Amino acid sequence: MVPRPRTEDLGTSPRPEIPEPVFGAPDRLRGTVVGVVITLIAVVTRFWDLTHPTDKGTPVFDEKHYVPQGWQVLTGGNWIEHNPGYGLVVHPPVGKWLLAAGEWMFGYGPMGWRFFSAVAGVAIVLAIYLMVRRLTRSTLIGALAGIFAICDGVLFVQSRMGMLDIFQALFVVLALAALIADRDQVRERLHRAYLQGRIAQTPYGPRLGFRWYRFAAGVSLGLACGTKWSGIYFVVFFLVLALGFDVAARRAYHVPRPWRGVLRRDLVPSAASLAVLPVLIYLATFAFWLRSETSVYRYVVGTEVGQSGPFAWVPAAFRSFWYYETGILEFHEGLTNAAGNHHPWESKPWTWPMGLRPMLYAIDYGPDQCGGDDCVRAQMLVGTPALWWLAVPMLAWGLWRLIFRRDWRYAPVLVAYGAALLPWFTTIDRQMYYFYATAMAPFLVMGLALCCSDVLASAPRGQNSEKRALSVLAVSFYVALVVVNFAWLWPILTGAPISNDMWSNQLWLPSWT
Template sequence: MSALVADDEASRTPSPEPVTPAADPADVARARLLGRPMPTDRLRGWLVTAFIGVLAGIIRFQNLGFPTDKGTPVFDEKHYVPQAWQMLRNGGVEDNPAYELTVHPPLGKTMIAIGEYLFGYNGWGWRFTGALCSVLMVILVVRIARRLTRSTLLGAVGGVLLIADGVSHLQARMGMLDIFQAFFVLVAFACVLLDRDQVRDRLGRALDEGWLHESVYGPRLGVRWWRVAGGVSLGLACGVKWSGLYFMAAYGLLTLAFDLSARRTAGVRKPWVAVLLRDLLPALWSFLVLAVITYLACWWAWFGSETGIDRHLVETMGTDPWSVTKGAIGSLFNYHEHVLNFHETLKTNPEKQHPWESKPWVWPMSLRPMLYYYDGSTLGCGEAKCVSATMLIGTPALWWLSLPMLGWGLWRMVTRFDWRYAAVVTAYLAGYLPWFLNLDRQMYFFYATPMAAFLVLGLTLCAGHLLGKEGDGPERRRTGLLALALYVGLVVANFVWLWPILNGDSITEWRWQAELWLPSWR
């Protein structure tokens, strides 16, 4: 590509040297559209991804069946694990209407049921698919971080950091729902990024072939399959927990912002109108209509059953006069009303507060973890009294940098218009800010599980600044590499220190107390 025009003063000064010609505007637009190319070390990138994936599998699946409560689930596993087992017995539906505790969509419990089908009703069975999804999340983070930073090294750093995150590790080893939602939300995020790059590549081809400006709105972009896949993934996230709706809204706005930026960069004369006319309805189709269809498909067993909870509610109890929904859809609608009422009335009782309840303002720094399992009568630590416990806690070397990461990310968004931070911060806040809408509700730290991957991605972007640019001198690069290595080593060492209380290993009472760094951790 031709060099850029010299500055104005130099261009007016007579010189015997030839003046550098102006760059072709089309070349400039294409270069800005495509940005930095992906790394050329594709084989090494996949080998690194595979190695880190295998490492994640070893760590996540290690002694997966422990702990249990004398062979039964622990903590909130007691809700979802039996419901998943009921699904195996009843053709995909739960059968506990007397307790009305079926208050989440069926997909997460279906995922747990797959493991129970393969390995039986035991710790391995009800935790297998969660651990598998967690390993896949590590692989996804490696690939996403590599795409964001255009660096295989930083992709590997992102994968290692997620492996060493205590929240991701323990939630992967519990028969609960949150790890599945975190997985599908991360898949959708990857699809949004791939869609962004695909759109820019298509606009670049239109620019090269000379038909980009045939309309003031720019070209039509065709079927965007990655966006379609993202909508399906968001529907599956909602099929685990309804809080996937917030990611649906955030990703929809994010993809429209990417479209606007791409059309403006390409030189489309009316980019705002183009987004409204050519991108808005397809985005609504993918992230709303298709996501809703996918969500309804998660209820396939309920629709086909005769014994599903509230399956024939309309036929047996009638429906509200204002309701226009009838039959199975009407029953499902009314069932959702009951579930929504349950969540709205799940208030904190000041006189009988759950000992491990927490509010969202303490989540970013993991200031109020959760004790999932405790046994103070175990043996094997070399002393008369030993402790075996599992505590949901974010690795401090990661989570204590949440607020600096957010501050830096917002600054990069506002002052540098850095799309990478915009994407990561948007996703992080989609999993965080909505919990402030109803502070009277009972809340727990495990709700922050989907935030962990985006925290890691944000810190990986920050690590890229620490490492330095390719054009920096060798001394700067070596210093940055040393600092990055020291930080990753600190995170891994922190994770190793927390290992006993993330896995229920038998430790001394002294070691147990040493693990509880802050008064709020007790």
């Protein structure tokens, strides 16, 4: 039996026998007030002049694909979309359902196209604030993360576009938030078991019961996959992260065999929630496709697919579905530079961490744009340099803290960032764009907020007041720099009219042109 620690030891020992029983930030009232303020600022920035820019009243850039499909979902009668231009719908339906919901509320216009994108953008800011607040047990650091999320150009622009990427980013962020909450809940249950003397009743530790947060993470991952296929990367990475959390928790509470305990107690339910459940939800998103008479490729058995063969026993609906899914895969595999597919604004993943090759979404020249003077209205997807240009130092610092200082807070940030970036290096020849990096942005700002936390922690309150003042001043200066940088970029993030000289001043790097 593992001895219980004395209460006084928990507060005074530099290496307590078990972790201190803190499962979330303690200042709930202040946390709620700050969260409301952060959310209101996000609402104002995301919804301000949301109906601009447009292409003479029509969607801009890739809105031209997804906005009409959302309208087809709404008006087609079966909650499915068709694409007569290509003969194939290449993305799952969840994001287009959300676009359709906005168009149902506000009609086929810019507000309808972008309403739920803006809602998703606001929700991402709030979720980042809550996640970092829980990670650091600090409302201040959570607020810094929220400010960074508000001021990031990628999250901002994608929150104001009728595209799919912001919805996938939302579901991925919600999945990670649920896993972090699950970590706290598991440790709270283990803490109770430890105090009750139940930890070592078996070598594998106690059973933890049903874990609703982990279930919620699985639902969110399923919706991420139901928005874009790249959500599957997060399924794999987050399953590994969840199991790592479980091993660390059982070790922290002195389970005799923590690894075997995870294999026997946690592996199967974790896989069920974080791997099987997302697949089931993904399949469920095609329920309307399966029951519709007009779905693309719904009835190909007997025409494109033979009625005999080794898989003849499989129901025709599922054979048609398999044919449809393989067609989507072939479509994406064919979008390669080697096959002659090129775009003037395409980029490769090694440019994404620092945002070296942004994207021009819309541009219009002429005197009519600003009351008689020659000017430009341009909207670019560009990450705020004060944030994105520090991505590599943040990643290096986070790895060092995680490996050598066992700072667990960086684990979810680095894993999620890796899931958003690393898999793209396996398909370098594929045609790619900077908006694929939308899913990286939340974890970039979270990592930078953790770095600010480390700067402030380097000089605790009451110790070396001069060093403390310098650390506070450094963080304050950096936050101000981020806000000013975002304000400077505002015209090219929103498509506001600016002079030609101002437009030239906004293009900081040759690769931005």
